[in-house]
Amino acid sequence: MNAVNESWISAIDTGVLRLITAGSVDDGKSTLIGRLLYDSKGVFADQLAAITRSKYKRVAATDIDLSLLTDGLEAEREQGITIDVAYRYFATPARKFIVADAPGHEQYTRNMVTGASTADVAIILIDATRVHDGKLLAQTRRHSALAHLLGLQHIVVAVNKMDLVDWDETVFERIRSAYTALAEHLGMAKFHIVPMSALKGDNVVESSANTPWYDGPPLLSLLEGLPVAAAVADSGSRFFVQWVIRHGGHGTNDFRGYAGQLAGATLNVGDEISVQPSGQVAKVSRLLRFEMDVDSAVAGDTVVVVLDRDIDVSRGDLLVQSDQPVRVTKEFDAELCWLDQQSLSPQRLYWLKQGTKLTQARVKTVHSRRDIYELQHAQASGVLEMNDIGHVTLVARDLLAVDPYADHPVTGSFILIDAATHQTAAAGMMR
Structure with a gap:
């Protein structure tokens, strides 16, 4: 050991x-x-x-x-x-x-x-x-x-x-x-x-x-x-759109690009991608870094992605390689680390932030609470208190593209924000 x-x-x-x-x-x-x-x-x-x-x-x-x-x-x-x-x-x-x-x-x-x-x-x-x-x-x-x-x-x-x-x-x-x-x-x-x-x-x-x-x-x-593991080649790329760049709309050669940071695997010019959660498909026609064209981008690169056709892409949308599908759902299970002094209320709506995606969600069910002293799951009372870790089911207002946290931390993690106090209420890991 x-x-x-x-x-x-x-x-x-x-x-x-x-x-x-x-x-x-x-x-x-x-x-x-x-x-x-x-x-x-x-x-x-x-x-x-x-x-x-x-x-x-x-x-x-x-x-x-x-x-x-x-x-x-x-x-x-x-x-x-x-x-x-x-x-x-x-x-x-x-x-x-x-x-x-x-x-x-x-x-x-x-x-x-x-x-x-x-x-x-x-x-x-x-x-x-x-x-x-x-x-x-x-x-x-x-x-x-x-x-x-x-x-x-x-x-x-x-x-x-x-x-x-x-x-x-x-x-x-x-x-x-x-x-x-x-x-x-x-x-x-x-x-x-x-x-x-x-x-x-x-x-x-x-x-x-x-x-x-x-x-x-x-x-x-x-x-x-100590080695730091590189991105797994077959894990697929994940690209949350942070900003839609649009200029020259009055001309025939107008520019439309999508800025963000690449996670997961390499993304290349010519790769076919799907836009989630809509599912629309396009190809990468250009990749730009610091206003210079590049042939590929690796995990961690901040780039602008230009597609070969005009489709509806907004802040919070996720670009993924078409041969590496991602689950799209409104309901999912997660491990929730409760951070707020105010305990979890299943009746309340919380803001859910995943990457650049922002929507509302509520905790449908608290299945169990991790007993941190015995290091095993224990029966839950339906709520979580500060520092509790629980296995829960959440329901979001909008469709989300989700991955298991172990495979893709970027798309497999999220935070919950109290809509009234704007405090970060919880950190979650999708399972």
């Missing part, structure tokens, strides 16, 4: 890797990010001077409280906790990183969900001093379940504060066994595990002499080598 030495780890991919730190309160998430920033020379001298002078410093006088590099809110520094997700950027010669520091408190689980929704890797921190009798803390289990549910490509378990247990290999192995059991329960195929001290820097950027029994790489080397 500790796959740090597997041959598929490669440092060839030097693209951007999106990380999120997760786990329980006081496991050292903010300190770890601060250590990565500090040791990778991603901190300016004035920032170091500012946190050194901070009245909220919670380490020895000779040490730097690296957690203050990410805990920027006054309430966070005053209480010594992380409340909101903080994003930081740093780079090494091998790779660029965008890292999100998520709060550990149960109250802020919804913040972790939003941060993890765009991440490739979750670093689950575990305080080595707080695992007794092989029992992991509730938030460690919860965040691990959420990371797996959201389909993050890699899970890295950072066993932190090993210096406080005298680098005892027995403690590390006990935690490895406990997390292995959790991973098997969740259906997690593999994970990586590293013993470390974020405060002292052991096994974060450089290998530590304190762990001669650990033969894996330090955390940063592991992150530099």
Whole structure:
């Protein structure tokens, strides 16, 4: 299960890797990010001077409280906790990183969900001093379940504060066994595990002499080598129309194009596409990037698509390759992460936003609620409260083109917005 030495780890991919730190309160998430920033020379001298002078410093006088590099809110520094997700950027010669520091408190689980929704890797921190009798803390289990549910490509378990247990290999192995059991329960195929001290820097950027029994790489080397899966060639392209570009309508050579960001597979000039949900068919006559014609576009490219004939295409419509059909429906099942303090009301209409598509929907049925403590589905009362995760059936006002979230996160995900308060009420993943 500790796959740090597997041959598929490669440092060839030097693209951007999106990380999120997760786990329980006081496991050292903010300190770890601060250590990565500090040791990778991603901190300016004035920032170091500012946190050194901070009245909220919670380490020895000779040490730097690296957690203050990410805990920027006054309430966070005053209480010594992380409340909101903080994003930081740093780079090494091998790779660029965008890292999100998520709060550990149960109250802020919804913040972790939003941060993890765009991440490739979750670093689950575990305080080595707080695992007794092989029992992991509730938030460690919860965040691990959420990371797996959201389909993050890699899970890295950072066993932190090993210096406080005298680098005892027995403690590390006990935690490895406990997390292995959790991973098997969740259906997690593999994970990586590293013993470390974020405060002292052991096994974060450089290998530590304190762990001669650990033969894996330090955390940063592991992150530099993790591959990010490319778009699957046969998964089909998905292109939500964000903007209809129209000019020169008075002339014979008037221009009509559709701007947006491509997801999924490659789209080429000459490909036959269907417009969903209407089902109209056309061919791609031109692709433009920065006003220049290109022959093809890959996932992540922002392009303008020009079709070979004039058909009705509006903002929110979805362009898909004709040989890769998509399900069009008003009713579908989903996993719903409830984020709002006001509980779900099946009688209410919510705004549903999927890509650039905006319509109204209501929750028809709440089938079950995921018991995050037992990590299994439990009987639902018909409503969901804040931080609940439930299996539901929704009915939309308009037809939607939907995919399973595991196959196409762009068309398989959505949010619900409270029409009265305009608060984001829930995040959903289609099943």
